[in-house]
């Protein structure tokens with residue numbers, strides 16, 4: 001999305017993360033006649049927080065802006081048909097463009113935008129990055145169709161996913177392992193030290209057979225280095241117990257602070 005904005009060579013203004021006040025101030029300051037598009041995400045990948053989609057759409061209406069919502073961390077996982085947070089909140093019709101990926105929850109590869117026929121046609125005709133790239137091979141397209149068809153109907157995975165997340169969070173709480181409390185499936189366990197974060201991640205993999213990626217600067221600000229845990233619907237009780245008991249021991253070895261219940 002950022003590359004797309006750069007490539008458009010349009011003027012861009014950055015608003016403070018999820019701040020409606022700041023967004024409104026920036027919209028107010030903009031030329032009322034200039035075409036505008038507000039680009040944002042639903043579930044944010046590193047903190048797992050969720051944007052106020054409805055309120056942003058209200059501001060877009062008020063100031064005559066279009067909206068572009070990146071739902072890559074939500075498609076397949078939220079909404080009755082896996083359309084994302086905007087579907088869950090009944091807001092899909094209010095967005096100009098919704099972007100999704102087939103590479104995360106859908107487990108294949110590729111991506112899409114959903115917008116009006118005219119807008120999709122325009123992008124098909126003018127987006128050089130799209131025109132000059134090899135299309136998805138039939139095997140991937142077939143995999144994507146199968147996966148989307150399944151997750152459009154089945155709620156089993158979405159319910160199990162949320163339940164697994166609750167179980168993980170409860171167990172982390174019981175063990176005093178601090179994690180960001182957000183309304184999504186992304187469970188960031190804050191380590192706050194780049195080398196310890198990498199070290200814990202290596203030990204988890206080498207000694208415990210658990211793969212959890214360390215997230216260090218520049219992906220997140222310094223001092224907020226973290227392990228980013230995203231349980232899947234298929235992780236068992238034993239898997240989650242194993243992860244948390246490993247973290248419990250590593251927390252003591254690294255002399256990291258516990259959260260107070």
Ligand SMILES: *Cc1c(COP(=O)(O)O)cnc(C)c1O
Pocket residue numbers: 041045070072101102103110111
């Ligand atoms: C993963 C990701 C994408 C796109 O992923 P692809 O691998 O290109 O399908 C877009 N936006 C965000 C925030 C992402 O994390």
